[in-house]
Each structure stands twice: as C-alpha cells, then as structure tokens.
Amino acid sequence: MNFIKQDNMPRYVSSNEHQGSPTKMAFGRKVISAHSHVGYLEPWAFYESKELISPMDPAPETTEELLSFMNARGIEKSLVMPNYGVPKQEQPFSHNQLIVQMAREGKGRIAGALWVSGLAQNAERNETAFRMLDEPGIRALKMSYLLGGTPNPKKWDLETLQLHEKILKEARERDIPIHFHTGSGGSSDITEYFELIKRYGKENKIHLVHMGGGTSGHIRLITHWKDLIEGGYQIYVDSSWAIGFGPRKLLQEIDKTGVGVDRFLFGCDEPWSDFESEFWKIQGVNVSDEIKERVFWGNAEEQYFS
Ligand SMILES: [Zn+2]
Numbered sequence: 001m002n003f004i005k006q007d008n009m010p011r012y013v014s015s016n017e018h019q020g021s022p023t024k025m026a027f028g029r030k031v032i033s034a035h036s037h038v039g040y041l042e043p044w045a046f047y048e049s050k051e052l053i054s055p056m057d058p059a060p061e062t063t064e065e066l067l068s069f070m071n072a073r074g075i076e077k078s079l080v081m082p083n084y085g086v087p088k089q090e091q092p093f094s095h096n097q098l099i100v101q102m103a104r105e106g107k108g109r110i111a112g113a114l115w116v117s118g119l120a121q122n123a124e125r126n127e128t129a130f131r132m133l134d135e136p137g138i139r140a141l142k143m144s145y146l147l148g149g150t151p152n153p154k155k156w157d158l159e160t161l162q163l164h165e166k167i168l169k170e171a172r173e174r175d176i177p178i179h180f181h182t183g184s185g186g187s188s189d190i191t192e193y194f195e196l197i198k199r200y201g202k203e204n205k206i207h208l209v210h211m212g213g214g215t216s217g218h219i220r221l222i223t224h225w226k227d228l229i230e231g232g233y234q235i236y237v238d239s240s241w242a243i244g245f246g247p248r249k250l251l252q253e254i255d256k257t258g259v260g261v262d263r264f265l266f267g268c269d270e271p272w273s274d275f276e277s278e279f280w281k282i283q284g285v286n287v288s289d290e291i292k293e294r295v296f297w298g299n300a301e302e303q304y305f306s
Pocket residue numbers: 035036037269272
C-alpha cells in the first residue's frame with residue numbers, strides 16, 4: 001500500500017506486521033467462554049463467490065494457539081467445539097479428536113464439546129464420538145441442523161428418532177448439555193425446538209446457542225422462559241450473535257425475578273463472532289453485578305469446570 005506519511009497521522013501497519021501473538025486487550029473482569037470453535041476449516045466457494053474464501057480468521061488449531069488467544073483476551077477458561085460451516089458431514093466430526101486433545105492438554109482451562117449429528121448417514125460417526133465421551137474434560141455435545149435435518153421430533157422418521165434418542169441418552173447418562181445451534185427461519189428456528197424441549201427437556205440439559213436466534217427467536221424464548229424453567233425444563237442459553245435487545249431484556253427479567261439465573265452463559269463464538277462485541281453486549285447491560293458474575297463465569301464454572 002502506498003502511504004504518504006504526515007505528522008499526526010497514524011502509521012499504516014500491514015497485517016503482515018501483526019502476525020504472531022494476538023493483540024492483548026484488558027477487559028477487567030473474570031471471563032469463562034462457554035462457546036467457541038477450534039480446528040481448520042477449508043476455504044469454500046460460499047454463496048455466489050466464484051473463489052474459495054475463508055470468511056473469518058483461522059480458528060485455533062493447537063492448544064498453544066487456543067491458550068494464546070485466551071490469554072490475550074483474559075479468558076480464564078473455555079468450552080470449545082469443532083469449527084464448522086462447509087457442507088461436508090465428515091468435516092466437524094474430524095475435529096473431535098482435536099477437542100479431546102485440547103481438553104487433555106488444557107490443564108483444567110479447556111473443556112470440550114463433541115460433534116454429533118441427527119442424520120442417519122452419520123450414525124457410525126456418532127458412535128466414534130460416543131467412545132470419546134468419557135475422556136477428561138469432555139463436558140458437552142454439539143449439534144447443528146444447518147447441515148441438514150430438523151430438531152422437531154414430530155418430523156422424524158423412526159431411524160432419526162432412534163438416532164436422536166441414542167444421542168440424548170448418552171448426554172443424559174453423563175448429565176452433560178447438548179448445544180443446539182438456533183437461527184431464525186428454517187430448521188434452526190426456535191419453534192422447531194419447542195417440541196424437542198417438551199419431550200426431552202426435563203431429563204436432558206438443552207443449551208440453545210444464540211439465545212433462540214434473531215429477533216423472533218429472542219422474543220419467543222423470553223416469552224416462554226419463566227414457564228419453561230419453572231416447569232422443570234433444563235434449558236440454557238448463551239448470548240453469542242444475539243441482538244442487543246434480547247440479552248438486555250432477558251437479563252433484566254432475570255434480575256427482577258431470579259428465574260433462570262443459572263441458565264444464562266457467556267459465549268464468544270470465536271472465530272465466527274468476536275469476543276469484544278460479545279463481551280460488551282453483556283457488560284453494558286444495566287443489571288446487578290452478581291448477575292454479570294454468573295453470566296461471565298459462575299454458571300460456566302459450575303456447568304463445565306467443576
Ligand atoms: Zn458457534
């Protein structure tokens with residue numbers, strides 16, 4: 001880049017000069033992230049792109065890289081899961097071994113969520129994942145219907161039902177949550193999850209990633225929050241990708257009623273989202289500091305690190 005140097009102007013620094021350890025930032029409070037991704041994701045011709053592209057920064061591929069990122073942001077502990085986003089069923093499964101390795105090498109700072117799928121074609125891959133479930137630090141399962149299928153049990157055929165029941169049973173036996181991607185519209189819409197919650201949510205811990213997914217998802221989730229939790233359903237949320245009003249409103253409700261104070265967790269969802277904006281989304285909300293302590297680390301400590 002050509003650059004005419006002037007006094008008082010900041011010097012342009014090319015991205016090459018930034019490479020190495022991540023920029024250190026101070027956030028001034030204890031944080032545990034209950035949702036971020038690790039592992040290589042190949043470039044892909046996403047949407048109308050004619051070229052192969054990687055829309056986000058690379059995710060950590062080694063424990064050292066992950067810890068270096070965590071140290072730079074002051075993240076004390078992280079629950080990590082496979083990176084995904086390209087339409088290949090085997091891709092996220094291929095990172096389960098890396099999750100096990102990171103949880104093992106993380107010396108108590110890293111917990112892992114293993115990838116499983118409700119699609120019949122992945123039955124064998126699920127079995128391989130189940131065999132890793134009792135490895136140290138493996139504390140959750142992760143599912144997303146972005147790669148096909150639906151969370152709505154009313155739409156499952158017998159094979160799909162059996163596959164899901166196996167996944168739910170493995171999680172239940174270990175009392176670990178299943179993280180489910182939510183997003184507005186299509187099979188990830190929260191309305192598709194309500195039947196799953198109704199059927200399995202009393203026995204299984206169901207973590208709704210992205211707080212229901214978008215405006216309608218947040219509104220519906222907040223509408224049902226109190227009834228679901230008081231009704232004995234074990235639902236959890238993280239505020240990654242959530243639109244400002246959603247976490248603000250839900251945290252204010254929790255501050256008022258105390259209902260679900262142990263169910264709201266902080267997740268940075270790096271490298272797809274960014275730690276900085278996710279942090280301030282919670283930090284900027286006008287609720288008691290006790291609630292923020294729970295959200296920023298207390299609930300995750302209880303769920304994934306004790
Ligand atoms: Zn994510």
